[in-house]
Amino acid sequence: MPSYDQNNIFAKILRGELPCYKVYEDDKALAFLDIMPRAPGHMLVLPKAPARNILDVGAADLAHVMMVAQKVSKAAVKAFGADGITIQQFNEGAGGQVVFHLHIHVIPRKAGVPMKPPAAEKEKPDVLAEQAKKLAAAIAAG
Numbered sequence: 792m793p794s795y796d797q798n799n800i801f802a803k804i805l806r807g808e809l810p811c812y813k814v815y816e817d818d819k820a821l822a823f824l825d826i827m828p829r830a831p832g833h834m835l836v837l838p839k840a841p842a843r844n845i846l847d848v849g850a851a852d853l854a855h856v857m858m859v860a861q862k863v864s865k866a867a868v869k870a871f872g873a874d875g876i877t878i879q880q881f882n883e884g885a886g887g888q889v890v891f892h893l894h895i896h897v898i899p900r901k902a903g904v905p906m907k908p909p910a911a912e913k914e915k916p917d918v919l920a921e922q923a924k925k926l927a928a929a930i931a932a933g
């Protein structure tokens with residue numbers, strides 16, 4: 792497996808070199824909105840520690856990221872009235888991974904509404920900003 796690339800786009804977001812629509816942050820994880828959402832409120836949850844994917848992440852970091860995925864999933868149900876949540880996580884190109892810093896997709900779903908294809912279209916910045924605000928407030932409310 793190739794080694795971790797410090798210049799991947801999510802590493803730059805984690806270092807604050809690129810912006811994101813943040814919904815949650817703690818000392819070990821960051822969650823923000825996917826800019827090409829497959830459904831409204833599509834989030835990505837990352838460990839702060841450098842890890843390419845499930846094959847090289849430390850067990851404690853992986854467990855923490857899943858705990859945060861649960862937290863933001865519950866917030867999506869509250870904030871968006873989601874009927875369900877789809878969790879996806881891809882590993883290496885052959886596994887469908889495009890950005891090589893481990894991330895869990897948390898996708899709020901409405902009954903009967905199919906997901907858009909991956910990277911179909913960029914969401915408008917004002918829509919993402921509003922959704923991030925709603926999700927962050929739902930998380931803060933617990």
Ligand code: 5GP
Pocket residue numbers: 800811812823824825826827828880881887888889890891894909910
């Ligand atoms: P994966 O590696 O899991 O296949 O997909 C990477 C995901 O990152 C895609 O869903 C894509 O829409 C998202 N993505 C790509 N570039 C950016 C970016 O610059 N910012 C954010 N927030 N998401 C991105």
